[in-house]
Amino acid sequence: MTGKTHIIGGIAASLAYAYFSGSDPVILTGAGIIGALLPDICHGGSKIGKQLPIISKIINLIFGHRSFTHSILFLVIIAFLMKTFLPYETVTAGLIVGMVSHYILDMGTRSGIQLFFPIDFRVRFPLTTKTGSMAENVIFSVLALVSFYYGYHALSFYL
Template identity: 70%
Template sequence: MTGKTHIIGGIAAGLAYSHFLGTDPVITTVAGVVGALIPDICHSGSKVGRRMPLLSRIINLIFGHRSFTHSLLFLAAVAFLMDTFFPDDTIKAGLIVGMISHYILDMGTKSGIQLFFPVSFKVRFPVTTRTGSKTENLIFSVLTLISFYYGYHLLGYYIM
């Protein structure tokens, strides 16, 4: 998936989480966007990889693309680091739901992800799409509608 699809996935995940669990939607959504971009640190052409090219290249050299940074092990490591250095549960929750949205979106691609790293087994959905395809644009549109829906409902809570 492209960066824009991961961003809107993080927005939708953060807003949905806020809607159902009553967290601060701004904090959860911003953290969701960050979380949705973090797994692609292993790809130097990604939005986060271009901002941190040296770290991106090192991670890619050690692990490759869509392996460690797209795994449950990485998710647990980030959760542990968040607990250790940033005890704010709202930020942690947003970051984690954003990362999960990234994983789900990448499982919809032909390459899949190495969810159970270090096991080399790739996880993907039975029906997949190519990055940048018309199907991805449709997914982007649906996620945008979901974001508007939850954003509208959350806005209603704050206005009243």
């Protein structure tokens, strides 16, 4: 999936989580966007990889793409670090929700993800799409509609 699809996926997931949990949608969504981009730190051409090229190259050399940073292990480590060093539940929740949205979207691609790293087994959905395809554009559009729906309802947090 492209960066824009991961971003809208993080927004949609964060706003839906805010709606159901009653959390602050602005903080949750900001953290969700970062979480939606974070797993691609292992890819130098990604939005986050371009911002942190040295870290991206090191992670890619050690682990490759869509392995460690796309795993449950990475998710647990990030959650632990967030709870330890930045104990704001809404920020942690947004980051984790964004990461999970990224994982789900990448499971919809042909190469899938190594969800159970270090076990060399890739997880993907039975129906997959190619990055940048018309199907991805449809997914993007649906996620945009979901974002508008939950964004509208999440505004009740401020009313």
